[in-house]
Amino acid sequence: MRRVDAVVIGGGMAGLVAAWQFTREGLTPVLLESRGYTGGLVAASKIAGVAYDIGAEGWAVRRPETAELAAELGLDVEFPRPAPSWVWFDDGPFAMPSRAILGIPADLSDSDVVAALGAGEAEKAARLDGAPLPDELPPDLGSLVEQRMGTTVLERLVAPIAGGIHAADPHLLATEVVSPGLLDAVRRAGSLAGGVALVKGDGAPKPPVASVAGGMFRMPQVLHEQISAADGQVLTRTGARALERDGEGWVVRAAATVRNENPSLPPVPCGEPVDLAAARVVIACSAGPARRLLGGVVDVSGPELVPGAPIAHVNLAVRAPELDAGPRGNGMLVARGSQQVSAKALTHLSAKWPSLTADCRARSEGLHLLRVSYGRSGEAEVELSVGQAMADASTLLGVELAADRLVDHQIIHWSGALAPTTPAARAWVQGLHEQLSAVPGIGLTGAWASGSGIAALVPHARDTARRLA
The missing domain is CATH 1.10.3110.10 (protoporphyrinogen ix oxidase, domain 3)
Structure with a gap:
C-alpha cells in the first residue's frame, strides 16, 4: 500500500483546485480521476482551426476568488463584449434589462x-x-x-x-x-x-461574468501543470471504488478504468487495484459516486438525486460578415414553447469573448463561432442536426445562413452533467457537511456540494484543502 500526503477523488475543477491548494500548503497530493482527462465541464476543442470552450466558458463575478486564482496561476482575465442579452419569443425578440x-x-x-x-x-x-x-x-x-x-x-x-x-x-x-x-x-x-x-x-452595469483570456479551458490545464510541477500526481483513468478508515487516516481503494460503452456514464473499473493510504482525503467527484464512497462514513440518506437536463450543443463555424456587428448581442435565450425555434439558446461565441474574436479574425475574415444549445429539464434528448441548428441560428440572428456558409461544425453532449439546485438537495448537502465536520481528515467539495458554478466552487475547494492541511 502506498502512503501519500493527501488523496483527492475527482479531477473536475473542484478536485484540481483542491489538489493545487494542497501543493500551496507544502503537501504532495495524488488526484484520482476515472475519466481520461481533467477539468470536467471546463474543456476545449478546435473548430475551423480555432481553440474554444466546449463546456463552461466563464464564471459569475459576484465573488472575487476565481479572478484571484487566475492571477495566482499567471492567467489574464477577460470580460465579455458589452452587449445586452436577448430573449426569443415567437412574438419577437427583445433585449433583456441590463x-x-x-x-x-x-x-x-x-x-x-x-x-x-x-x-x-x-x-x-x-x-x-x-x-x-x-x-x-x-x-x-x-x-x-x-x-x-x-x-x-x-x-x-x-x-x-x-x-x-x-x-x-x-x-x-x-x-x-x-x-x-x-x-x-x-x-x-x-x-x-x-x-x-x-x-x-x-x-x-458591470459584466456579470468573466473568463480566462484565450479560453476558460486554460485554467484546468495550468492547474494540472502546476500540480505536477510541485511533485503532486494526477492519475487519470483511475477511479476510487471504496473509502475506509485506517486508524487516524484513510485508505482509498481504487482501480484502473476504461471508458463506458455509454460515454455519458462513469467509466468502469478494470485491471489491478490501487490502494492509497493518506491522512487527508477530499471527495470532489460527482454526487452519485460521492454518495457511495461516503456511505460507510456518514449517513447519506436523503432526496433522490434527479439528473439535470441533458446538455447538447451544435457548434457552428460560419462565414458570415453580416454577423460582425453582433445583431443579437452576445447571444440569446429561447422561451419554452417556441413553435419556430427548436433550440433553447444561442451564444455568439466569437462576438462575446475578445480573445476569440481576435483568433477568428486572424484565421479568416467574416469567420464566426456560434453555439446552438438544446435540451431542457423534463424533456427527452433531442436528435441533433446541423441543418436544424443552421435554421435555428438563422431565425434567431435574423441572418440567412445557407449551407454554403458552414465552414465546420461539432456536436457536443454532456448528458447528466448538471443537477437542479433544489432547496431539498441544498439542505441535504448542508447536512453532509455538518456530519463530516466532526470526522477528522476528510472534506467534501465539488459543483454539487459547494453551490452553483465556478464562482462558488473555487473558494469552497480551496477552503476545504486549507482546513485539512
Whole structure:
C-alpha cells in the first residue's frame, strides 16, 4: 500500500483546485480521476482551426476568488463584449434589462422591461412588488418571483434566463444557491426589485461574468501543470471504488478504468487495484459516486438525486460578415414553447469573448463561432442536426445562413452533467457537511456540494484543502 500526503477523488475543477491548494500548503497530493482527462465541464476543442470552450466558458463575478486564482496561476482575465442579452419569443425578440439578476429587474419602469412585458403587465408587477413582505419568503426562485412580481415576469424574463443558465425550472432552484445574498437584500429593501438594486449597486452595469483570456479551458490545464510541477500526481483513468478508515487516516481503494460503452456514464473499473493510504482525503467527484464512497462514513440518506437536463450543443463555424456587428448581442435565450425555434439558446461565441474574436479574425475574415444549445429539464434528448441548428441560428440572428456558409461544425453532449439546485438537495448537502465536520481528515467539495458554478466552487475547494492541511 502506498502512503501519500493527501488523496483527492475527482479531477473536475473542484478536485484540481483542491489538489493545487494542497501543493500551496507544502503537501504532495495524488488526484484520482476515472475519466481520461481533467477539468470536467471546463474543456476545449478546435473548430475551423480555432481553440474554444466546449463546456463552461466563464464564471459569475459576484465573488472575487476565481479572478484571484487566475492571477495566482499567471492567467489574464477577460470580460465579455458589452452587449445586452436577448430573449426569443415567437412574438419577437427583445433585449433583456441590463440591471437584473437572472432576469429579475431592478427597475420595473425601465424601458427594456416595459418593452418585454407591456406597459400594463409592468405596472401590475410594480403593484405586486410594492406590497409588504411576508414573514417568510419562498425559498425557490420561481415562487419568489411569482409572489412578488407575477407570472408574466416569471415567464418572460426569469424562466428563459434561469432555465438557460441552470437547465432547470425556476421552481427547482434555491434562490440562495443561484443568487447568494439576494433574499437578505430583499428583506433589507422591502421589495424584490429593491433587493436586486441593492445587489447590483449604483453606476454603470458591470459584466456579470468573466473568463480566462484565450479560453476558460486554460485554467484546468495550468492547474494540472502546476500540480505536477510541485511533485503532486494526477492519475487519470483511475477511479476510487471504496473509502475506509485506517486508524487516524484513510485508505482509498481504487482501480484502473476504461471508458463506458455509454460515454455519458462513469467509466468502469478494470485491471489491478490501487490502494492509497493518506491522512487527508477530499471527495470532489460527482454526487452519485460521492454518495457511495461516503456511505460507510456518514449517513447519506436523503432526496433522490434527479439528473439535470441533458446538455447538447451544435457548434457552428460560419462565414458570415453580416454577423460582425453582433445583431443579437452576445447571444440569446429561447422561451419554452417556441413553435419556430427548436433550440433553447444561442451564444455568439466569437462576438462575446475578445480573445476569440481576435483568433477568428486572424484565421479568416467574416469567420464566426456560434453555439446552438438544446435540451431542457423534463424533456427527452433531442436528435441533433446541423441543418436544424443552421435554421435555428438563422431565425434567431435574423441572418440567412445557407449551407454554403458552414465552414465546420461539432456536436457536443454532456448528458447528466448538471443537477437542479433544489432547496431539498441544498439542505441535504448542508447536512453532509455538518456530519463530516466532526470526522477528522476528510472534506467534501465539488459543483454539487459547494453551490452553483465556478464562482462558488473555487473558494469552497480551496477552503476545504486549507482546513485539512
